[in-house]
Amino acid sequence: MPQDTPAMQIDCATEPARYRHWRLACAGAVATLTLDVDPAGGLFPGTELKLNSYDLGVDIELADAVTRLRFEHPAVRTVVIRSAKENVFCAGANIGALAQASHTHKVNFCKFTNETRLAIEDASAHSGQRYLAALGGTAAGGGYELALACDWIMLIDDRRSSVSLPELALLGVLPGTGGLTRLTDKRKMRRDRADVFCASEEGMRGRRALDWRLADEVVPPSAWEAAVAARAAALAATSDRPHPHPDPPPLAGEGRVGVGAQGISLPALERRITDDGVAYGHVRIALDRARRRATLTVLGPARVPGDLAGIHAEGAAFWPLALARELDDAILHLRFNEPGLGTIVFRSEGDPAAVLAFDELLDTHAGDWLVREVRLLWKRVLKRIDVTSRSLFALLEPGSCFAGSLAELVFAADRSLMFSGSRAGDNRTAATLSLSPLNFGAYVMGNGLTRLTTRFLGEPLSVERAQARIGAALDAAEAEALGLVTASYDEVDWDDEIRFALDERASFSPDALTGLEANLRFAGPETMETRIFGRLSLWQNWIFQRPNAVGDEGALNRYGTGQRPSFDPERV
Amino acid sequence: MPQDTPAMQIDCATEPARYRHWRLACAGAVATLTLDVDPAGGLFPGTELKLNSYDLGVDIELADAVTRLRFEHPAVRTVVIRSAKENVFCAGANIGALAQASHTHKVNFCKFTNETRLAIEDASAHSGQRYLAALGGTAAGGGYELALACDWIMLIDDRRSSVSLPELALLGVLPGTGGLTRLTDKRKMRRDRADVFCASEEGMRGRRALDWRLADEVVPPSAWEAAVAARAAALAATSDRPHPHPDPPPLAGEGRVGVGAQGISLPALERRITDDGVAYGHVRIALDRARRRATLTVLGPARVPGDLAGIHAEGAAFWPLALARELDDAILHLRFNEPGLGTIVFRSEGDPAAVLAFDELLDTHAGDWLVREVRLLWKRVLKRIDVTSRSLFALLEPGSCFAGSLAELVFAADRSLMFSGSRAGDNRTAATLSLSPLNFGAYVMGNGLTRLTTRFLGEPLSVERAQARIGAALDAAEAEALGLVTASYDEVDWDDEIRFALDERASFSPDALTGLEANLRFAGPETMETRIFGRLSLWQNWIFQRPNAVGDEGALNRYGTGQRPSFDPERV
Numbered sequence A, B: 001m002p003q004d005t006p007a008m009q010i011d012c013a014t015e016p017a018r019y020r021h022w023r024l025a026c027a028g029a030v031a032t033l034t035l036d037v038d039p040a041g042g043l044f045p046g047t048e049l050k051l052n053s054y055d056l057g058v059d060i061e062l063a064d065a066v067t068r069l070r071f072e073h074p075a076v077r078t079v080v081i082r083s084a085k086e087n088v089f090c091a092g093a094n095i096g097a098l099a100q101a102s103h104t105h106k107v108n109f110c111k112f113t114n115e116t117r118l119a120i121e122d123a124s125a126h127s128g129q130r131y132l133a134a135l136g137g138t139a140a141g142g143g144y145e146l147a148l149a150c151d152w153i154m155l156i157d158d159r160r161s162s163v164s165l166p167e168l169a170l171l172g173v174l175p176g177t178g179g180l181t182r183l184t185d186k187r188k189m190r191r192d193r194a195d196v197f198c199a200s201e202e203g204m205r206g207r208r209a210l211d212w213r214l215a216d217e218v219v220p221p222s223a224w225e226a227a228v229a230a231r232a233a234a235l236a237a238t239s240d241r242p243h244p245h246p247d248p249p250p251l252a253g254e255g256r257v258g259v260g261a262q263g264i265s266l267p268a269l270e271r272r273i274t275d276d277g278v279a280y281g282h283v284r285i286a287l288d289r290a291r292r293r294a295t296l297t298v299l300g301p302a303r304v305p306g307d308l309a310g311i312h313a314e315g316a317a318f319w320p321l322a323l324a325r326e327l328d329d330a331i332l333h334l335r336f337n338e339p340g341l342g343t344i345v346f347r348s349e350g351d352p353a354a355v356l357a358f359d360e361l362l363d364t365h366a367g368d369w370l371v372r373e374v375r376l377l378w379k380r381v382l383k384r385i386d387v388t389s390r391s392l393f394a395l396l397e398p399g400s401c402f403a404g405s406l407a408e409l410v411f412a413a414d415r416s417l418m419f420s421g422s423r424a425g426d427n428r429t430a431a432t433l434s435l436s437p438l439n440f441g442a443y444v445m446g447n448g449l450t451r452l453t454t455r456f457l458g459e460p461l462s463v464e465r466a467q468a469r470i471g472a473a474l475d476a477a478e479a480e481a482l483g484l485v486t487a488s489y490d491e492v493d494w495d496d497e498i499r500f501a502l503d504e505r506a507s508f509s510p511d512a513l514t515g516l517e518a519n520l521r522f523a524g525p526e527t528m529e530t531r532i533f534g535r536l537s538l539w540q541n542w543i544f545q546r547p548n549a550v551g552d553e554g555a556l557n558r559y560g561t562g563q564r565p566s567f568d569p570e571r572v
Helices: A056-072 A095-100 A103-127 A142-148 A167-171 A179-186 A191-198 A206-211 A221-237 A308-317 A319-337 A352-364 A369-386 A404-412 A451-455 A461-467 A476-481 A491-507 A510-520 A528-543 B056-072 B095-100 B103-127 B142-148 B167-171 B179-186 B191-199 B206-211 B221-237 B308-317 B319-337 B352-364 B369-386 B404-412 B451-455 B461-467 B476-481 B491-507 B510-520 B528-543
Strands: A022-027 A030-035 A078-083 A088-090 A130-135 A138-140 A152-156 A217-219 A272-274 A277-279 A283-288 A293-299 A343-349 A391-396 A415-420 A487-490 B022-027 B030-035 B078-083 B088-090 B130-135 B138-140 B152-156 B217-219 B271-274 B277-280 B283-288 B293-299 B343-349 B391-396 B415-420 B487-490
Touching: A022 A056, A030 A056, A030 A221, A056 A103, A056 A369, A078 A088, A078 A221, A088 A142, A103 A130, A103 A142, A103 A319, A103 A369, A103 A528, A130 A138, A130 A142, A130 A221, A138 A142, A142 A179, A152 A206, A152 A221, A167 B510, A179 A191, A179 A528, A179 B510, A191 B415, A191 B451, A191 B510, A206 A217, A217 A221, A283 A319, A293 A319, A308 A319, A308 A369, A319 A352, A319 A369, A343 A404, A343 A491, A352 A369, A352 A404, A369 A404, A391 A404, A391 A491, A391 A510, A404 A451, A415 A476, A415 A491, A415 B191, A451 A461, A451 B191, A476 A487, A487 A491, A510 B167, A510 B179, A510 B191, A510 B528, A528 B510, A528 B528, B022 B056, B030 B056, B030 B221, B056 B103, B056 B369, B078 B088, B078 B221, B088 B142, B103 B130, B103 B142, B103 B319, B103 B369, B103 B528, B130 B138, B130 B142, B130 B221, B138 B142, B142 B179, B152 B206, B152 B221, B167 B191, B179 B191, B179 B528, B206 B217, B217 B221, B271 B319, B277 B319, B283 B319, B293 B319, B308 B319, B308 B369, B319 B352, B319 B369, B343 B404, B343 B491, B352 B369, B352 B404, B369 B404, B391 B404, B391 B491, B391 B510, B404 B451, B415 B476, B415 B491, B451 B461, B476 B487, B487 B491
Parallel strands: A030 A078, A078 A130, A088 A138, A130 A152, A152 A217, A293 A343, A343 A391, A391 A415, A415 A487, B030 B078, B078 B130, B088 B138, B130 B152, B152 B217, B293 B343, B343 B391, B391 B415, B415 B487
Antiparallel strands: A022 A030, A272 A277, A277 A283, A283 A293, B022 B030, B271 B277, B277 B283, B283 B293
């Protein structure tokens, strides 16, 4: 079995000027994202990305573009995704790259692409940026799964272009990047038709694709460009996206939607990666490879802007935004480049009152487009943490600032441990935990509930009790009594208890921990989103370990060789 | 890796006289199920079932008892599960047996025990038989998971007896028989506490077990027996179980609850297993090993009883009951003993009108305790089919009788194909499909919806359209137009189309098919039940393939050797 993914550093930070595979063009309310994969631009040496097939590197650019569209191009109300290649929209994930990747990389890659697809749906649902998949050629596998994440799927009716999910027939794996779940849950396709469709190597086209709910519109080539433009405009009209400048109000008239739009630009992250850590402006990661853990310290804010104009003036430097971008990059760095570190320990340093002051800004100006985007980015970063397969510990120590939005890290953690009182000779203030209104609605998890509601499924009154203490600096005793932290220890016990808990964690099976945490973190209801991660991806992970897929005679390795795969027929 | 599970036939049919591990005693409204595992009675040679640890054989007896209690002991309103062993309730699944089992057997074993746990909860929710876990000693792992399936958990407070889920710490796997899901979803334990509990090898006891929602009642040894009896009586009082003889009405008085109770006995199934098939009274299985499929033919009923008295007089011979028991056994036989047969083809032969007449009886007398049990058994058997990891095809041919309850097999199938018209020279009536009221509520799936509602999630009006045609003999054209079958073919195409579809199915990766079907069959909402199969079990399946669990140095194989397991630290 090939398990030799090159031990290279994967960098998830990029910018449009560096894109090799996508082109982003904005014109008023409509942006166009054009997929034009550079076959020689694969992340791993030796893979050729033919027919707009993609690897992680292609998706990193897409994820970047989706985020930038929200911050840098607030006037955009429709994003058209299309292909620059003749007759092909996208052939899906590159099989050569997938087959040669380690199991860990396969899983991480799929998780990331799932997050990107969900970010597209989030942009539509919450930011009023509608996505239009303009399939001017065949969309196969992951290519069609990308289209499924869009609001509207247009398929050219040229008797040739089809949509298909040929994974079962060709590769012995699943359409695992949301494909199956979106067929049944989003497009609500009849299950037996989905079965027929997924067994079909060639897929479906034209009228049948429409009748079977696989596309929303089929258009002959002669009318294609006009129809795409008309549909983009129609989708833009459904957007609730506020005009970027609330004052003065936007001018009337379709053509003027973008007038006055003033996004903020997202500069490259300042980041220093060394052998034993990563340093950002507001985040520091210290790596302890011997103990197999990373300590991620969040630094609280300094100066608080006075008003909305101040927030806009700061732009990407606005502390919650800068921090969210750094946290996101830090989590991805740990996922992709430090798979051997099983535990992430969240720490913080700073002034809790200043954090709460930022939360107040985020609360007061929730209707402003930029503030809305900052809150939504925080929501997505926290969700990325929720599905990160590392043990998460939060340590609330003297001098820490787990307040409001930062307290979500405490609630995202598998365990949170709080220092009671101070250390002798330490003049930092005793640890406190503070809540803000944002803990009660702004940052819902994938299951549709806040972390506190999920935490207190069995005791909903505890949510109300916590809500009644918004703004208070809760000490260890009160935080524990309110059920907001797992346990607290004073100076006598702290060091031993923390050391024991972390060492014990490191002694457990990494796989069993992954499974345990993925169950305990998502109590209660499931949504399409949690089903994508919790049902579909999991079956894919299982299949990705089976010789029928990844063995020497398995379907992934036999693909393209002309030899048929050889299957163990036993049904599990 | 040990993959050498003995190629023995596993028989899921048993009866109390043949139990080796359980004793069933009924006294009025209270039954006691006593676990007293025979260490030498393991299903696989060489395993010793110490400390009331169990293997599949032990659970087959439990499943049998749970079913018999409903049919044979209708007066029972509380079932007390306890142990005959000193200081131990149950040590969980036997690790030796688990470690030596093939991956396929592990998965099948866990699926079956999950079904048994859910059958306990179904008996409580729908048949008014409450389950009381009387933990007079330690309940560990699967032993505690069994308790979690009960309505009420009593734990003896003797400073020694604990409840625990030590799978993570000791075995590198999950509490995968519903344990994690029931902690978070049923008992609604706080997630960080669940994390602490699941990392604890020794578990929790006494007051803390109560405070952490792990037990509902802790009782000192001196008060134990009286408290168990009192709780059993209190639970019995919450039962809505109708008196088994509706006429005359039950006598008043607690002690008389069981007076007049008259269950029906479930005799051993008549079954003939040969090399190429299994024959029951109403079910025939034909095995085609070369094509890797089993054809399961259901035979329609002959004589229809005239009234409720007639149903009771027939007892276990009542056609829907006899058929459900046979179908259940047939599915389990295929699961355990024919893992290489990837497709089950459902066929039927008989008079659709007679099937509908039985459905009318089941509908008219829904309030009768026995009819209720027959309907509930059908529901459970159909659910067992839903989670069976084989491709399911239904063929509706001339002479078939897919009507009402039997039509659920069509809706459970991944694809249903219908013969249009008749064959030349064949005097059987053309295939029809008929619906009864039972298709619209009696047989909900694990997701809480009927198969038709799940099928038509995207077009709810189709459910109403189908409902308007209850009782009609729908021909192929109409069944297809109503969306009730996948496709229909006439004599010209039928043989080729069926052959092609089945051969194509057999050519796909068995693993990818399992994952595909498990996604497409369960569209829409998730429940605790679907989460147990779809999230928890799936993580366990994944872990059950990982070297950290099943490798030579993995935790399952190192358990009990005194050597610590050796883990690959990489987090996936």
